[in-house]
Structure formats: structure tokens, C-alpha cells
Amino acid sequence: xxxxxxxxxxxxxxxxxxxxxxxxxxxxxxxxxxxxxxxxxxxxxxxxxxxxxxxxxxxxxxxxxxxxxxxxxxxxxxxxxxxxxxxxxxxxxxxxxxxxxxxxxxxxxxxxxxxxxxxxxxxxxxxxxxxxxxxxxxxxxxxxxxxxxxxxxxxxxxxxxxxxxxxxxxxxxxxxxxxxx
Amino acid sequence: xxxxxxxxxxxxxxxxxxxxxxxxxxxxxxxxxxxxxxxxxxxxxxxxxxxxxxxxxxxx
Numbered sequence: 446x447x448x449x450x451x452x453x454x455x456x457x458x459x460x461x462x463x464x465x466x467x468x469x470x471x472x473x474x475x476x477x478x479x480x481x482x483x484x485x486x487x488x489x490x491x492x493x494x495x496x497x498x499x500x501x502x503x504x505x506x507x508x509x510x511x512x513x514x515x516x517x518x519x520x521x522x523x524x525x526x527x528x529x530x531x532x533x534x535x536x537x538x539x540x541x542x543x544x545x546x547x548x549x550x551x552x553x554x555x556x557x558x559x560x561x562x563x564x565x566x567x568x569x570x571x572x573x574x575x576x577x578x579x580x581x582x583x584x585x586x587x588x589x590x591x592x593x594x595x596x597x598x599x600x601x602x603x604x605x606x607x608x609x610x611x612x613x614x615x616x617x618x619x620x621x622x623x624x625x626x
Numbered sequence: 627x628x629x630x631x632x633x634x635x636x637x638x639x640x641x642x643x644x645x646x647x648x649x650x651x652x653x654x655x656x657x658x659x660x661x662x663x664x665x666x667x668x669x670x671x672x673x674x675x676x677x678x679x680x681x682x683x684x685x686x
Contacts, residue, residue: 463682503682531635539630544663551673555680564677582643583678589643600644608639615670 449489453482456502463503466565467510467580469573473517477509484509507585511595514577518596528609545615548623560622567617571610578603579610629657634664638671 460481464474484505485492495501536542554560568576578596581587587595593603629637634657637650646654658665 466682535630535632539632541631541663544631545666545670547666548670548673551670552676555677560677561681564681580678583675584681586679604636604640604643607643608636611639611642611671611674612635614674615667618674 449492450486452498453485453502456499457482459499460502460506464506464510466568467577467584468513468517469569469576470517473513477506477513480509480512481506511581511585511587514581515595518574518577528605528612530609531612534612545619548619551623554622563618563622564614567614567621570617571613575606575610575613578606579614582607629653631657631661631664634658634661635667638664638668642671642675 457478460478461471461474464477465471468474468477481502485502488505492498492501534542568580571579574596578592578598581592581595582589589600589603589607593600596603598606634654637646637654640646641651641654658668
């Protein structure tokens with residue numbers, strides 16, 4: 446059996462990628478990964494008998510990511526609370542200018558690596574705070590209340606951020622993945 | 627009162643983050659019953675949720 450430290454090291458690249466996607470800042474991500482590996486090394490005993498090292502490490506990393514986001518949000522400035530950037534999608538009376546069409550067989554996309562690459566590219570284009578709120582909600586599975594607390598924002602502000610993220614991702618996937626080839 | 631598509635798009639999103647009130651759900655359902663664009667939008671939002679849950683598990 447390989448030395449525990451070597452096994453941890455071999456997961457570093459994966460963890461770095463995982464953290465970068467959510468934190469959007471490679472240096473902050475590196476710190477989170479480093480903290481994770483240190484914690485893992487100290488907690489080797491609690492890994493004993495578990496099947497999957499990557500799953501265990503990812504679990505630790507998620508906590509480090511939330512800590513990092515909390516630190517970052519103390520420094521970040523507030524973003525405007527409305528989502529006017531999507532007004533152009535609607536006419537003056539609130540109808541879709543270009544009504545959303547059905548995406549063809551979206552579940553088949555979930556089986557494709559290329560789809561997730563396109564999704565990651567779209568996520569990378571989100572503004573930082575929007576991305577943080579969205580990843581905490583949809584990927585880490587936190588409730589809105591917890592996200593508000595971590596980002597020090599109101600629930601309304603939080604809903605706007607999540608709305609903004611979903612609208613932007615929808616447009617991006619429509620263009621880059623589901624749109625006419 | 628009828629909801630506009632713009633309002634519906636916000637409510638659909640909020641419905642993923644909080645429990646909507648019964649009037650909100652009623653107006654939403656009435657609108658979705660007659661609006662294909664918003665129905666597609668809602669399906670896309672539900673799909674985004676599934677996709678994000680799976681993100682990472684498919685990583686190399």
C-alpha cells in the first residue's frame with residue numbers, strides 16, 4: 446500500500462480543479478487545497494476503513510471552500526440588487542422577446558463529458574459573487590439562509606444573485622451547447 | 627392579476643430557493659398552463675439543478 450502522504454498528493458490536481466471552479470481564484474483555491482491536505486494528514490485515523498479517498502477529501506475541501514468564501518465576502522463590495530441586465534430579454538409588457546424553446550434530450554447531455562466542460566466554461570463567466578452564491582446553493586446544497594449568512598447579504602439579494610446566475614447559465618448553454626449546431 | 631413572463635421567470639427561480647406562497651403557486655400554475663416559453667424555461671431551470679448536482683462527479 447502506498448504511503449498515505451503520496452496518496453494525498455496524487456489527489457492534489459483533482460482538488461485544485463474542484464476548488465478553482467468554485468472559488469474562481471487559483472491562489473485562494475490553492476490555499477483551500479493546502480488546508481485540506483494538512484487536515485487530511487492530521488486526520489488519517491478517521492479515514493481508516495473508508496472506501497474512497499477522493500470522496501473523503503472532497504468532503505473536507507467543501508468546508509474549506511465555504512470558509513474561504515466567507516473570508517472573501519468580507520472583502521468583496523456589494524453588487525447591485527436588481528437584475529436589469531436581463532430586461533432586454535423581455536418586451537415592455539413582460540413577455541419573452543424570444544421565448545425559450547425546449548432543449549432537446551437534456552438528460553443525454555448529462556452523460557457527456559463535453560457537456561460538463563461547456564457548463565464549466567459558462568460558470569467561469571459568472572461574476573464572482575454570483576458564482577459563489579450559485580455554487581453554494583446548487584453544488585454544495587446549502588439553504589438560502591446559510592448562503593445569506595456566509596455572504597452577509599439579505600435573502601432578497603441572495604435570490605437575485607441566484608436568478609442572475611441561472612439566467613446567465615441558461616443563455617450561455619443555449620448558445621454554446623443546446624443551440625442550433 | 628396575471629403574471630408576466632418576466633415575473634414568472636423570477637418566481638420559477640425563487641421556487642428553487644424558498645417555499646412559494648399558495649397564491650404564488652396558483653398564479654404560477656395558471657401561467658405555465660398557457661405559456662409554452664415559460665414551461666420550457668422551468669424545465670431548463672430544473673435541468674440546471676440536476677446538472678450542477680452531477681458536476682464534479684464526472685470530472686477526470
